[in-house]
Amino acid sequence: MAKFITLEGIEGVGKTSNLNFIQQLLSDAGHDCVVTREPGGTALGESLRSLLLAHSDTQMSADAELMLMFAARAEHLNKVILPALARGQDVLCDRFTEATYAYQGGGRGLDLAKIGQLEHWVQGALRPDLTLILDAPVEVGRARAGRRSTPDRIETEQDAFFERVRAAYQQLAQQQPERICLIDAVPPLEAVQSSIEQSLRKYNILD
Ligand code: Z5A
DSSP: OOOEEEEEESTTSSHHHHHHHHHHHHHHTTOOEEEEESSOSSHHHHHHHHHHHSOOSSOOOHHHHHHHHHHHHHHHIIIIIHHHHHTTOEEEEESOHHHIIIIIIIITOOOHHHHHHHHHHHHTTOOOSEEEEEEOOHHHHHHHHHTTOOOOTTTTSOHHHHHHHHHHHHHHHHHOTTTEEEEEOSSOHHHHHHHHHHHHHHTTSOO
16 A cells, blocks of 8 residues: 655754655665655645745744645645555655644644644545654754755744754654654764664565
């Protein structure tokens, strides 16, 4: 049966680096896999991503940010994720609803029940088969990301914001160990990839 796998973590922990690795593992195991991302993955979703991440003179409210994340997700589910799963393809997604719980819930302090209502509305009972959360201290992620890009609107938040995001991710992994796995992302890339491969076997994504 097709599997839905998501990759999460704070900025710079190595999601993009490990996405290619997971795709290769799935492909080597004979899985046909669609790789996508949130916010984004569709024409509308990518436009919403630009709005969400762009710096602006007017501040976006936390509620608007939350609902734009779910608007992008509704489009992504209907146009990309659900059709791929229905065709028997695995879906590997760079961030999904756990990011909303972590950033809008943990980071912005929005009511988790509100997020749960939107999750239920947009996704029904659909949840990823496996969510891998790459975990590292904020300063490690910042140092890795800092080598590379100009910070977007969310990346310019203070360290305290990202500490709350990280704590929320850790809590999600504790609460739902049956489908959410925390991976130590501090060691060198090869060691992180070895942990990821073990998790994919443990959670029956790879045989
Ligand atoms: N967001 C939200 O608020 N709510 C939501 O519901 C959703 C998203 C879905 C866009 O995310 C933003 O949207 C994000 C959350 C918000 N904002 N923030 N912050 P994004 O995924 O596009 O952006 P990102 O988190 O900033 O990703 P990133 O900066 O590209 O980080 P990454 O993909 O995790 O890192 P990387 O590019 O793979 O690695 C960074 C560098 O570290 C790179 O040079 C690697 O070679 C190096 N690296 C990676 N692993 C290692 C190890 N193990 N050792 C040493 N060096 C390493």
